[in-house]
Amino acid sequence: MKEIxxxxxxxxxxxxxxxxxxxxxxxxxxxxxxxxxVVTDDHxxxxxxxxxxxxxxxxxxxxxxxxxxxxxxxxxxxYQLHSAAIEYGLDRSSLLxxxxxxxxxxxxxxxxxxxxxxxxxIQVPTTILAHDSSVGGKVAINHENGKxxxxxxxxPKMVVYDIEMLDTLPLKxxxxxxxxxxxxxxLSDESFYDELLxxxxxxxxxxxxxxxxxxxxxxxxxxxxxxxxxxxNRKYLNLGHTFGHALEAELGYGNLTHGESVAIxxxxxxTISEKEFDMDMKVKRFYQWLKMNDYPFPxxxxxxxxxxSRMKVDKKTVSQSIQMVLLKDIGVPVMVELxxxxxxEYLFLFLEQLRQRENWE
Amino acid sequence: MKEIxxxxxxxxxxxxxxxxxxxxxxxxxxxxxxxxxVVTDDHxxxxxxxxxxxxxxxxxxxxxxxxxxxxxxxxxxxYQLHSAAIEYGLDRSSLLxxxxxxxxxxxxxxxxxxxxxxxxxIQVPTTILAHDSSVGGKVAINHENGKxxxxxxxxPKMVVYDIEMLDTLPLKxxxxxxxxxxxxxxLSDESFYDELLxxxxxxxxxxxxxxxxxxxxxxxxxxxxxxxxxxxNRKYLNLGHTFGHALEAELGYGNLTHGESVAIxxxxxxTISEKEFDMDMKVKRFYQWLKMNDYPFPxxxxxxxxxxSRMKVDKKTVSQSIQMVLLKDIGVPVMVELxxxxxxEYLFLFLEQLRQRENWE
Ligand SMILES: NC(=O)c1ccc[n+]([C@@H]2O[C@H](COP(=O)([O-])OP(=O)(O)OC[C@H]3O[C@@H](n4cnc5c(N)ncnc54)[C@H](O)[C@@H]3O)[C@@H](O)[C@H]2O)c1
Ligand SMILES: NC(=O)c1ccc[n+]([C@@H]2O[C@H](COP(=O)([O-])OP(=O)(O)OC[C@H]3O[C@@H](n4cnc5c(N)ncnc54)[C@H](O)[C@@H]3O)[C@@H](O)[C@H]2O)c1
Ligand SMILES: [Zn+2]
Ligand SMILES: [Zn+2]
Numbered sequence: 001m002k003e004i005x006x007x008x009x010x011x012x013x014x015x016x017x018x019x020x021x022x023x024x025x026x027x028x029x030x031x032x033x034x035x036x037x038v039v040t041d042d043h044x045x046x047x048x049x050x051x052x053x054x055x056x057x058x059x060x061x062x063x064x065x066x067x068x069x070x071x072x073x074x075x076x077x078x079y080q081l082h083s084a085a086i087e088y089g090l091d092r093s094s095l096l097x098x099x100x101x102x103x104x105x106x107x108x109x110x111x112x113x114x115x116x117x118x119x120x121x122i123q124v125p126t127t128i129l130a131h132d133s134s135v136g137g138k139v140a141i142n143h144e145n146g147k148x149x150x151x152x153x154x155x156p157k158m159v160v161y162d163i164e165m166l167d168t169l170p171l172k173x174x175x176x177x178x179x180x181x182x183x184x185x186x187l188s189d190e191s192f193y194d195e196l197l198x199x200x201x202x203x204x205x206x207x208x209x210x211x212x213x214x215x216x217x218x219x220x221x222x223x224x225x226x227x228x229x230x231x232x233n234r235k236y237l238n239l240g241h242t243f244g245h246a247l248e249a250e251l252g253y254g255n256l257t258h259g260e261s262v263a264i265x266x267x268x269x270x271t272i273s274e275k276e277f278d279m280d281m282k283v284k285r286f287y288q289w290l291k292m293n294d295y296p297f298p299x300x301x302x303x304x305x306x307x308x309s310r311m312k313v314d315k316k317t318v319s320q321s322i323q324m325v326l327l328k329d330i331g332v333p334v335m336v337e338l339x340x341x342x343x344x345e346y347l348f349l350f351l352e353q354l355r356q357r358e359n360w361e
Numbered sequence: 362m363k364e365i366x367x368x369x370x371x372x373x374x375x376x377x378x379x380x381x382x383x384x385x386x387x388x389x390x391x392x393x394x395x396x397x398x399v400v401t402d403d404h405x406x407x408x409x410x411x412x413x414x415x416x417x418x419x420x421x422x423x424x425x426x427x428x429x430x431x432x433x434x435x436x437x438x439x440y441q442l443h444s445a446a447i448e449y450g451l452d453r454s455s456l457l458x459x460x461x462x463x464x465x466x467x468x469x470x471x472x473x474x475x476x477x478x479x480x481x482x483i484q485v486p487t488t489i490l491a492h493d494s495s496v497g498g499k500v501a502i503n504h505e506n507g508k509x510x511x512x513x514x515x516x517p518k519m520v521v522y523d524i525e526m527l528d529t530l531p532l533k534x535x536x537x538x539x540x541x542x543x544x545x546x547x548l549s550d551e552s553f554y555d556e557l558l559x560x561x562x563x564x565x566x567x568x569x570x571x572x573x574x575x576x577x578x579x580x581x582x583x584x585x586x587x588x589x590x591x592x593x594n595r596k597y598l599n600l601g602h603t604f605g606h607a608l609e610a611e612l613g614y615g616n617l618t619h620g621e622s623v624a625i626x627x628x629x630x631x632t633i634s635e636k637e638f639d640m641d642m643k644v645k646r647f648y649q650w651l652k653m654n655d656y657p658f659p660x661x662x663x664x665x666x667x668x669x670s671r672m673k674v675d676k677k678t679v680s681q682s683i684q685m686v687l688l689k690d691i692g693v694p695v696m697v698e699l700x701x702x703x704x705x706e707y708l709f710l711f712l713e714q715l716r717q718r719e720n721w722e
Binding site: 075079082083086087113114115116117118138140143145146148149150151152153229 | 444447474510
């Protein structure tokens with residue numbers, strides 16, 4: 001079992017990574033909680049909930065299940081979880097456990113942040129992408145007019161990352177999580193990037209998975225510890241996300257996963273970075289890795305004008321230009337403000353390249 | 362103009378108290394906010410909104426109005442204010458101003474705490490009771506099954522307390538606010554208590570009002586600075602509230618104001634304190650002060666069994682007993698656990714006394 005210690009502005013907490021370790025959570029529960037509420041989604045309920053509940057050696061364990069999927073990060077589910085917490089008699093010394101992917105983590109974390117003005121919670125991430133969402137303390141729900149607009153900074157007391165549960169993760173979700181790992185590699189060091197580009201997601205071995213998660217989490221943790229509230233360097237974690245979010249919104253949620261969109265966004269950011277800074281970012285190898293692992297490229301459905309205006313409404317933009325994270329080199333991110341015309345030109349070239357694939361294949 | 366500095370765990374902020382000072386807010390706005398959203402209720406909108414908006418010398422000032430009254434502290438109004446903030450294009454460097462009583466302060470403060478994971482806000486309290494709600498950083502909305510169950514600790518950046526606006530406050534609301542001032546006097550020192558007992562609320566003079574608010578705020582601030590998250594001494598601020606909340610809930614919101622219920626709760630707590638600790642708490646003088654100022658005593662509508670079970674469901678209780686804040690002496694609060702039988706006995710005696718008034722009048 002690996003242990004990573006994260007410092008937040010309010011407290012320090014451990015992330016444990018290992019196989020089957022969810023059953024050991026009971027042993028590391030330090031506080032004497034008056035009751036426990038486990039929140040999960042309906043996929044995970046079927047797969048893992050019962051045995052997990054039984055492993056919690058406490059006489060007041062309750063559970064609440066939300067429908068799987070992004071649409072559960074809603075004000076209605078938020079309120080319903082509060083109702084459940086009240087109904088089960090949770091008080092200020094109760095514990096909430098978020099048992100699931102990023103959706104459960106973000107929603108249940110926000111409920112914990114606001115139930116009686118904040119109770120303890122623990123993240124038990126069950127997706128690869130949730131290595132990202134369970135570190136850094138951002139919790140939120142969506143507003144009908146925008147993602148993650150209602151939320152808090154509220155770090156968990158502990159993260160118990162049991163990679164055994166990742167065995168049942170659909171390949172699409174593995175791809176989604178690995179895109180964020182690639183992002184973290186690009187923000188940290190070239191050897192990690194190389195290592196990932198040598199990984200075939202269909203034949204992932206547990207010892208490699210653990211190592212990748214550990215490196216990804218350490219990268220994210222280092223950035224977040226320096227800038228919890230995203231006033232400076234934390235913005236670099238948006239690498240690949242300006243285009244990624246535009247794509248995700250444009251093609252509709254549920255079509256491409258978050259990470260699949262970010263993967264294409266990373267390819268875009270790398271392509272621009274190479275041109276702006278005249279450096280080799282191994283774009284071709286990255287593209288081939290994406291193809292080998294069956295990342296979708298829905299090029300036929302993409303429209304420059306629509307993508308462009310989506311990028312403009314992204315909250316990180318200002319008037320006549322768009323701010324983007326680029327790389328001066330692997331491990332060296334910078335914020336760059338690109339004029340509208342330039343962005344349009346890059347978009348045009350990028351989509352052409354995706355259609356023709358001549359430079360990369 | 363008076364200035365009180367409050368230390369919270371995240372930052373230090375000033376409370377300004379004075380006449381007509383709302384029009385000076387513009388001068389003390391330090392940050393360069395991208396836009397401003399003023400939240401108020403429909404009573405205050407009619408009375409004070411326009412001139413206040415005009416005094417804000419900023420080219421992006423928006424406003425949103427909620428219906429006056431406790432029922433606006435709801436999940437629906439919470440979501441609607443988020444919608445308004447999005448619609449007006451507020452971003453992370455925008456400012457929210459809560460312009461109103463405790464209802465506006467609690468609701469708008471919670472919106473500020475959660476909009477894009479937290480933006481700055483300023484309290485401009487317009488009721489006497491809001492001297493209490495605008496200090497200490499507690500913000501919240503109600504759940505249909507309980508008051509203030511959904512919320513955060515999120516202190517404002519500044520409080521601008523313009524007592525000029527208190528001129529239009531209905532007497533009922535003045536009584537409500539003064540009950541909390543009496544509570545703060547009881548928690549701090551006898552001379553403040555004496556001073557209040559010599560105050561006729563019908564003929565309140567501004568210099569006295571300012572002085573009382575300043576003392577009340579200082580008392581609250583001192584307690585809250587030591588124990589922001591209510592793990593210890595902050596609980597003392599519940600003096601009078603165990604019975605007060607039971608009364609408020611029993612007679613239905615809108616019948617008695619919060620402070621009017623707390624006033625009777627304080628009388629109950631003092632009566633018990635005198636018996637338990639054999640000290641003189643000037644209960645008779647306090648009762649006469651309440652009568653002089655027309656505090657309501659709806660004794661005929663009170664039922665011991667119902668009040669008792671309301672007190673039991675209050676979140677501060679445990680099984681066979683009820684925890685209450687009592688006074689060993691004026692300025693010396695203690696938490697006491699009273700057995701169910703004893704509480705019932707005290708309740709019986711107290712209601713009898715209220716009905717007969719013989720000991721007090
Ligand atoms: N808070 C943050 O810092 C942060 C960072 C990144 C992403 N996020 C959020 O995370 C969310 C996406 O997270 P996600 O990708 O984990 O989505 P998710 O939670 O919806 O999980 C994806 C799907 O996989 C299923 N699943 C989860 N674990 C499984 C398992 N072990 N076996 C089989 N199926 C399993 C789920 O039921 C769901 O259908 C988004 O809402 C995003 O905004 C938050
Ligand atoms: N956050 C805290 O620490 C804290 C502490 C105490 C109370 N509270 C909360 O405060 C709320 C009660 O606050 P309140 O008593 O100020 O209620 P309120 O905000 O509802 O105001 C009372 C009434 O007075 C009107 N009003 C306000 N200012 C006026 C003015 N200057 N002139 C004329 N009318 C005016 C309002 O429109 C309303 O009808 C409750 O919800 C309570 O839970 C919070
Ligand atoms: Zn992401
Ligand atoms: Zn009160």
